[in-house]
Amino acid sequence: xxxxxxxxxxxxxxxxxxxxxxxxxxxxxxxxxxxxxxxxxxxxxxxxxxxxxxxxxxxxxxxxxxxxxxxxxxxxxxxxxxxxxxxxxxxxxxxxxxxxxxxxxxxxxxxxxxxxxxxxxxxxxxxxxxxxxxxxxxxxxxxxxxxxxxxxxxxxxxxxxxxxxxxxxxxxxxxxxxxxxxxxxxxxxxxxxxxxxxxxxxxxxxxxxxxxxxxxxxxxxxxxxxxxxxxxxxxxxxxxxxxxxxxxxxxxxxxxxxxxxxxxxxxxxxxxxxxxxxxxxxxxxxxxxxxxxxxxxxxxxxxxxxxxxxxxxxxxxxxxxxxxxxxxxxxxxxxxxxxxxxxxxxxxxxxxxxxxxxxxxxxxxxxxxxxxxxxxxxxxxxxxxxxxxxxxxxxxxxxxxxxxxxxxxxxxxxxxxxxxxxxxxxxxxxxxxxxxxxxxxxxxxxxxxxxxxxxxxxxxxxxxxxxxxxxxxxxxxxxxxxxxxxxxxxxxxxxxxxxxxxxxxxxxxxxxxxxxxxxxxxxxxxxxxxxxxxxxxxxxxxxxxxxxxxxxxxxxxxxxxxxxxxxxxxxxxxxxxxxxxxxxxxxxxxxxxxxxxxxxxxxxxxxxxxxxxxxxxxxxxxxxxxxxxxxxxxxxxxxxxxxxxxxxxxxxxxxxxxxxxxxxxxxxxxxxxxxxxxxxxxxxxxxxxxxxxxxxxxxxxxxxxxxxxxxxxxxxxxxxxxxxxxxxxxxxxxxxxxxxxxxxxxxxxxxxx
Amino acid sequence: xxxxxxxxxxxxxxxxxxxxxxxxxxxxxxxxxxxxxxxxxxxxxxxxxxxxxxxxxxxxxxxxxxxxxxxxxxxxxxxxxxxxxxxxxxxxxxxxxxxxxxxxxxxxxxxxxxxxxxxxxxxxxxxxxxxxxxxxxxxxxxxxxxxxxxx
Numbered sequence: 001x002x003x004x005x006x007x008x009x010x011x012x013x014x015x016x017x018x019x020x021x022x023x024x025x026x027x028x029x030x031x032x033x034x035x036x037x038x039x040x041x042x043x044x045x046x047x048x049x050x051x052x053x054x055x056x057x058x059x060x061x062x063x064x065x066x067x068x069x070x071x072x073x074x075x076x077x078x079x080x081x082x083x084x085x086x087x088x089x090x091x092x093x094x095x096x097x098x099x100x101x102x103x104x105x106x107x108x109x110x111x112x113x114x115x116x117x118x119x120x121x122x123x124x125x126x127x128x129x130x131x132x133x134x135x136x137x138x139x140x141x142x143x144x145x146x147x148x149x150x151x152x153x154x155x156x157x158x159x160x161x162x163x164x165x166x167x168x169x170x171x172x173x174x175x176x177x178x179x180x181x182x183x184x185x186x187x188x189x190x191x192x193x194x195x196x197x198x199x200x201x202x203x204x205x206x207x208x209x210x211x212x213x214x215x216x217x218x219x220x221x222x223x224x225x226x227x228x229x230x231x232x233x234x235x236x237x238x239x240x241x242x243x244x245x246x247x248x249x250x251x252x253x254x255x256x257x258x259x260x261x262x263x264x265x266x267x268x269x270x271x272x273x274x275x276x277x278x279x280x281x282x283x284x285x286x287x288x289x290x291x292x293x294x295x296x297x298x299x300x301x302x303x304x305x306x307x308x309x310x311x312x313x314x315x316x317x318x319x320x321x322x323x324x325x326x327x328x329x330x331x332x333x334x335x336x337x338x339x340x341x342x343x344x345x346x347x348x349x350x351x352x353x354x355x356x357x358x359x360x361x362x363x364x365x366x367x368x369x370x371x372x373x374x375x376x377x378x379x380x381x382x383x384x385x386x387x388x389x390x391x392x393x394x395x396x397x398x399x400x401x402x403x404x405x406x407x408x409x410x411x412x413x414x415x416x417x418x419x420x421x422x423x424x425x426x427x428x429x430x431x432x433x434x435x436x437x438x439x440x441x442x443x444x445x446x447x448x449x450x451x452x453x454x455x456x457x458x459x460x461x462x463x464x465x466x467x468x469x470x471x472x473x474x475x476x477x478x479x480x481x482x483x484x485x486x487x488x489x490x491x492x493x494x495x496x497x498x499x500x501x502x503x504x505x506x507x508x509x510x511x512x513x514x515x516x517x518x519x520x521x522x523x524x525x526x527x528x529x530x531x532x533x534x535x536x537x538x539x540x541x542x543x544x545x546x547x548x549x550x551x552x553x554x555x556x557x558x559x560x561x562x563x564x565x566x567x568x569x570x571x572x573x574x575x576x577x578x579x580x581x582x583x584x585x586x587x588x589x590x591x592x593x594x595x596x597x598x599x600x601x602x603x604x605x606x607x608x609x610x611x612x613x614x615x616x617x618x619x620x621x622x623x624x625x626x627x628x629x630x631x632x633x634x635x636x637x638x639x640x641x642x643x644x645x646x647x648x649x650x651x652x653x654x655x656x657x658x659x660x661x662x663x664x665x666x667x668x669x670x671x672x673x674x675x676x677x678x679x680x681x682x683x684x685x686x687x688x689x690x691x692x693x694x695x696x697x698x699x700x701x702x703x704x705x706x707x708x709x710x711x712x713x714x715x716x717x718x719x720x721x722x723x724x725x726x727x728x729x730x731x732x733x734x735x736x737x738x739x740x741x742x743x744x745x746x747x748x749x750x751x752x753x
Numbered sequence: 754x755x756x757x758x759x760x761x762x763x764x765x766x767x768x769x770x771x772x773x774x775x776x777x778x779x780x781x782x783x784x785x786x787x788x789x790x791x792x793x794x795x796x797x798x799x800x801x802x803x804x805x806x807x808x809x810x811x812x813x814x815x816x817x818x819x820x821x822x823x824x825x826x827x828x829x830x831x832x833x834x835x836x837x838x839x840x841x842x843x844x845x846x847x848x849x850x851x852x853x854x855x856x857x858x859x860x861x862x863x864x865x866x867x868x869x870x871x872x873x874x875x876x877x878x879x880x881x882x883x884x885x886x887x888x889x890x891x892x893x894x895x896x897x898x899x900x901x902x903x904x
Contacts, residue, residue: 205852210843286782379886460792691882
């Protein structure tokens with residue numbers, strides 16, 4: 001069980017601090033130079049608890065507290081990340097208590113939930129943290145028993161020295177262990193010895209969830225807390241005048257104010273997206289009172305001019321960003337996008353001689369795909385608790401990216417980071433939207449202005465019309481086949497508002513000699529943000545629908561057609577930087593072919609296949625549907641996934657099922673449109689979300705069994721579903737679906753019949 | 754403002770509120786029962802589902818003045834120890850992802866099973882169709898309802 005050695009990263013350094021109980025706290029800091037938090041809980045832990053590092057505290061009675069450092073938005077990191085610690089600690093999972101850590105960069109690296117990178121990036125550090133604590137316990141037992149540490153074994157929280165027959169629980173050795181020097185090369189377990197990882201464990205918050213415990217910021221209360229409800233203008237507008245007479249006269253209302261979230265000279269970071277920098281805020285005693293009074297506000301809006309600010313990029317220097325003024329409409333967007341589609345875009349990648357190859361081609365297929373803006377519609381509307389005083393700030397809210405909003409809070413509140421504490425609430429969904437922490441700044445500014453603890457909430461209507469949407473996209477695909485139906489030319493030109501979704505180095509780049517990828521974008525004042533598998537959530541559907549139609553034109557089975565291209569990419573790859581492993585990609589296609597009995601499919605069955613690689617994970621999906629009374633009924637979805645080692649298999653399947661159903665829902669129904677800057681939907685009576693009755697009858701998620709390090713899972717099952725739906729719809733109806741949401745086109749088909 | 758007597762989770766409570774206040778906000782803001790969730794405020798998402806005299810209702814559009822003398826049960830009062838068969842089934846199937854909608858889902862399921870101890874698949878879909886789960890845990894919800902029905 002000692003196959004590999006854990007060596008502490010060179011950037012890491014040992015942190016020693018005194019504990020109230022007189023012991024020492026030994027911890028690794030995985031990022032040097034981070035600022036400490038105002039959090040003080042380590043200095044106040046009772047002496048029965050010994051902290052072996054930032055993640056692990058052990059009680060003398062053997063109970064173990066594992067800190068979960070990443071924010072939890074439903075991907076179950078609060079269970080799966082501590083499972084990694086517990087595995088290397090060799091603890092008994094039944095003795096584990098998991099606690100949510102605050103944002104605390106001095107102790108924890110990358111407290112970020114998003115990009116399907118939580119498990120992938122924490123895998124090594126958490127294993128090391130667990131293994132190092134286990135070694136400390138062994139060292140303590142060795143010292144106590146006067147035997148070599150190398151002769152001590154562990155199992156489920158018990159130390160054992162076989163030769164002497166001595167045994168002790170972790171609790172008995174924890175106090176001494178916490179005083180010993182931290183070993184630098186604690187051995188990691190051999191993967192084949194895993195007892196917790198790869199064994200399904202239930203959600204650590206399961207009981208609290210089913211009994212309605214206050215887990216969310218929305219549930220938070222504090223002494224003297226006021227409630228604040230915000231109102232924002234349409235896109236392209238700002239406040240001209242407010243008549244708040246009626247609102248102020250309503251019961252329970254204490255104030256009506258306006259706030260400015262970010263100051264004019266502030267240099268924004270990538271996650272500082274906010275749609276409306278000035279908000280009208282109704283403040284009062286209870287939620288119902290402020291939501292009611294909000295409706296009594298009489299606000300006149302006026303158009304905003306073009307506005308500019310400096311913004312640091314996701315990876316890069318600050319640039320000047322200009323948000324155009326004007327009242328935008330979906331109709332106008334479509335016309336501008338069609339016009340742009342006819343022009344050349346920026347060349348993102350070019351292999352061979354695409355135009356020459358198209359001239360030689362015997363058959364050419366060209367198709368254009370579109371998708372609308374989407375609203376995230378997290379079930380928990382945007383909210384945040386803040387209590388800002390002259391010398392410190394306490395925030396408690398749903399946030400995927402606390403590190404970024406901390407910088408904003410420091411700049412806006414005029415307080416140093418060590419005086420601002422961000423507590424990480426469980427999020428009632430995130431899906432990318434909660435990476436943008438403007439709501440934390442808004443709540444903090446309101447609290448600062450009122451000099452009181454405040455819970456700020458958005459009504460559902462404010463939440464749905466507040467922007468940070470999935471962008472609207474289009475892509476035109478063109479491919480040329482030679483006389484043997486081989487793909488000799490491939491061209492994708494993608495655009496969108498305000499960004500395109502083309503990933504130029506992804507499949508089928510590398511599999512075609514003559515390849516061209518282009519992109520273009522249009523500016524807009526309708527704000528956008530990450531939405532489950534950004535970019536991929538459109539382009540996968542477009543690409544995989546196109547490949548389905550291309551396979552048909554080539555007279556080939558859709559899976560066989562993709563495997564031929566992957567074989568080519570493996571044996572004789574074209575170009576540089578191909579962003580996928582052709583073998584693993586083919587692996588999921590082969591697995592889904594087997595698990596779905598693809599080769600025994602009934603002819604003309606409403607069955608579609610799609611595959612995609614994103615977030616370092618390979619996914620293939622086969623979806624079966626049938627038309628009943630001109631409505632699609634999804635019967636079954638089979639998915640094959642290669643994400644390396646699966647930490648918590650049942651929870652991983654849950655995540656996969658959710659991604660698939662979410663994809664089906666958005667493919668059929670998801671859409672938000674605009675008229676003169678006003679979204680056409682503001683609540684669930686207008687915005688159709690998938691429900692029980694539209695969900696598939698059955699879903700199977702099959703994981704490829706291998707020992708690769710774990711990769712992403714929250715996002716990768718989502719993008720290919722759009723094409724699996726479109727391709728299945730084609731076989732069920734004889735009609736290709738190019739424009740999302742598909743339910744609209746199904747309606748058109750029905751009304752013509 | 755009006756003084757209204759309520760029976761919630763078997764206990765009598767008196768609140769002094771605007772009689773138009775939805776039960777949801779009386780529960781959450783006045784009685785500190787925050788398990789019942791706000792999702793839409795217009796009876797479209799089911800996050801606020803409670804039992805009123807045994808029926809699943811949306812508390813976000815239910816004026817508190819209409820529920821005096823009626824029995825209200827919230828997620829906090831569904832069982833004493835969190836071991837109602839529906840709650841147990843939810844844990845067994847590890848249904849929750851974010852968890853925000855699940856109290857409403859559980860209340861809808863519990864009301865269904867009280868009326869129809871052995872619901873058909875169609876009856877489950879129909880009874881649960883008013884509850885949105887943005888994480889889309891719908892298949893596990895169905896399985897959990899079936900498990901609870903068989904327990």
